[in-house]
Amino acid sequence: MEKWYIRNVKGNLDKISKSLGISKFLSKLLLNRHITSYRLMDSFINPSLDKLHSPWLMKDMDKGVNLIVESIKKGEKIRISGDYDQDGNSAILTLYKGLRKCGAKVDYVIPHRIMDGYGINERIVKEAKRDGIDLIITCDNGISAFEPIRLAKDLGIKVIVTDHHDIAYKEDEDGIKKYILPDAEAVINPKRWDCKYPFKELCGAGVAFKLIQALYMKMNINIEESYKLLEFVAMGTVCDVVDLVDENRIIVKEGLSRINNTQNLGLKAxxxxxxxxxxxxxxYSLGFIIGPCINASGRLDKADIAVELFLTEDQDRAQKYANRLHELNKKRKIMTEKGYERIVNQIESTDLKKQSVLVIFEPQIHESVAGIIAGRVKDKYYKPTIVLTQSKEEGIAKGSGRSIEEYDMFEEISNHKELLVTFGGHPMAAGLSLDISSIDEFRYKLNKDVSLTVDDLTPKVYIDMHLPLDYINFALIEELEKLEPFGKGNPKPLFAEKNVKIKRGVILGNEQNVLKLLLLTKKGRIIDGIYFGDIEEFERQMCRKFGQEELDKMYRGLSNNIMLDIIYTPVINEYMGKRNIQINIQNYR
Known part of the structure; x- marks a missing residue:
């Protein structure tokens, strides 16, 4: 059972409204998103490129830029070492296109998800030496690659790390954290404890973008040129699910504008x-349609296909690559569904479901979809979830975890590093490997030390405000559009209304999977309510509370006793040139 809470962040609505020239209604929604400083509110309501922070504020930016400029002048070979997910893909494209613009001799390499695992490794470093590479630049990885970077230095290769993941640390005898950085020539990561950069939540592509901006400034290239890269940076920002506030909001807003007018052959294809x-x-298009196709290449094939898609100047090749990615994503969906069913069956048929932290070993699932499945299982049970499968190495399990807001997965797993072979991540997600023989002990320790309460493990829905249906009009919905684009850190506004009567219910859609409810407002207006959830469960609950007869009356459009509390988002529905107000019902009780 979920709990509903109304957000109530305090602030001077009159002052905010006058300062920004917006309504108190919108001012309240900004406060509800914990956007409380005037600077952040201004960049949120008026997200313009001149509000991006100076890249020079980032620690080691000067070192990194000077090293690249020197390498370009000397005609040295530069290699980008990226990552196989969407953010890594975007970061590679940003660096590659930016460096080429500056006249660099540059290529890129992406580790194979199954053969290599995450991030720069010794094989990549040795190949770089063999190929005569002078400088390696990592993107979306490298912050924990201590051994490979030490090897690079031993082999005489310079390294610049650009990353956004959390910094590794050791605890001394007094429990004080001592942060550790790889021994690279420059380590550019806004999450560094000694970095004064004002925004810490950039994705990997965002950090790469800041490096290119600084490089363009140093080489007297017009900063406007860097904005051409924002369509890639925006994709990485949305797909890596970072907070869409401050710079990320500016990047995504501008990036989406460019994506909708793109001239890139690969993206068009x-x-x-x-x-x-x-x-x-x-x-939504980026996070749930385009992004998963790009990720599918790194999951089921080589991630290079996705990068080459956006680099090619050949129309036929672009369409061939795009079709390949779309097919791979269809295959990935089927694999995910089968793996998800296996894991739910395992949980339901064992004592696992009694545990607060789910650690599930299922050797038959493909390791590339472990993270997606972990996310879905976490959503179903509202528990931190780690899904492990058989690695290509004998006796080793490998997998991914996804967490809930109340559980810092990076911190909790870090407490048991002695059981792990590899590990990395952040509070909401992690990747790890360990001996199969250690799984039971790992599960036991995570659950023994857990401090999660029943309340922590209860799903929570946060409502922006109680908004009677009679208050909804076109002007209000159009005002809400000023908050777009929505995403993490800026969710779609949710409103609530109590005791709503239903005039009629209709089931729609080719698969009969959409419920349309004609809702009666207190003043007697009728508003369409659309529900995309579990219709059978809705019917069960209505029968339990009001009886089958009342449900039948609702479907026949007869007077009935059914009343609901609802959580909803108002939208404008346009069909055949007509516009009407509709609410999308997210939750009911």
Whole structure:
């Protein structure tokens, strides 16, 4: 059972409203998103490129830029070492295109998810030496790659790390954390404890973008040129699920504008392959349609396909690559569904479901979809979830974890590092490997030390405010559009209304999976309510509370006793040239 809470962040609504020239209604929604400083509110309401922070504020930026400029002048070979996910893909493209613009001799390498695992490794470093590479630049990885970077230095290769992941640390005898950095020439990461950069939540592509901005400034290239990279940076920002506030909001807002007018052959081909041609591309399109196709290459094939898609100047090749990614993503969906069913069956048929932290070993699932499955299982049970499967190494399990807000997964797993072979991540997600023989002990220790309460493990829905249905009009919905694009840190506004009567219910859709409710407002207006959830469960609950007869009356449009509390988002529905107000019902009780 979930709990509903109304957000109530205090602030001077009159002052905010006058300062920003917005309504008190919108001012309240900003406060509810913990956007409380005037600077952040201003960049949120007016997200313009001139509000991006200076890249020179980032620790080691000067060192990194000077090293690259020197390498370019000497004609040295530079290699980008990226990552196989969407953010890594975007970071590689940002660095590659930016460095090429500066005249660098540059190529890139991406580790293979199954053969290599995450991040720069010794094989990549040795190949770089063999290929005569003088400088390696990591992106979206490298902050914990101590051994490979030490090897690079021993082999005479310079290294610049650009990353956004949490910094590794050791605890001394008094429990004080001592942060550790790899021994690179420059380590550019806003999460460094000694970095004064004002925004810490950039994704990997965002950090790469700041490096290119600084490089362009140093080489007297117009800063406007760097903005051409924002369509890639925006994709990484949305797909890596970082907070869409401050710089990230500016990047995504500007990036989406460019994506919707893109001239990039690969991106156009992928938009066509996924059926998005002629439609407005928004954060949903990136996060749930385009992004998963790009990720599918790194999961089931080589991630290079996705990078080459965006680099190619050949129309036929672009469409071939785009179709390949779309097909891989279809295959990935089937694998995910089968793996998810296996794991839910395992949980339901064992004592696992009694535990606060779910650690599940399922050797038959593909390790590339472990993280996606962990996310879905976490959503179903609202518990921190780690899904492990058989690694290519004999006797080793490998997998991913996804967490809930109340549980810092990085911190908790760090407490048991002695059981792990590899480990990395952040509070909400982690990747790890360990001996299969250690799984039971690892599960036992995580659950023995857990401080999660029943309340922590209860899903919570946060409502922006009680908003009677009679208050909804076109102007209010259009005002809400000023908050777009929505995403992590800036969720779609949710409103609530109590004791709503239903005039009629209709089941729609080819698969009969959409419930349309004609809702009666207190003043007697009728508003369409659309529910995309579990209709059978809705019917069960209505029968339990009001009886089958009342449910039948509702479906026949007869007077009935059914009343609901609802959580909803108001939208404008446009169909056949007509506009009408509709609410999308997210939760009911």
């Amino acid at each position: 992928l938009i066509k392959a996924t059926g998005l041609e002629g439609k407005n591309i928004n954060t």
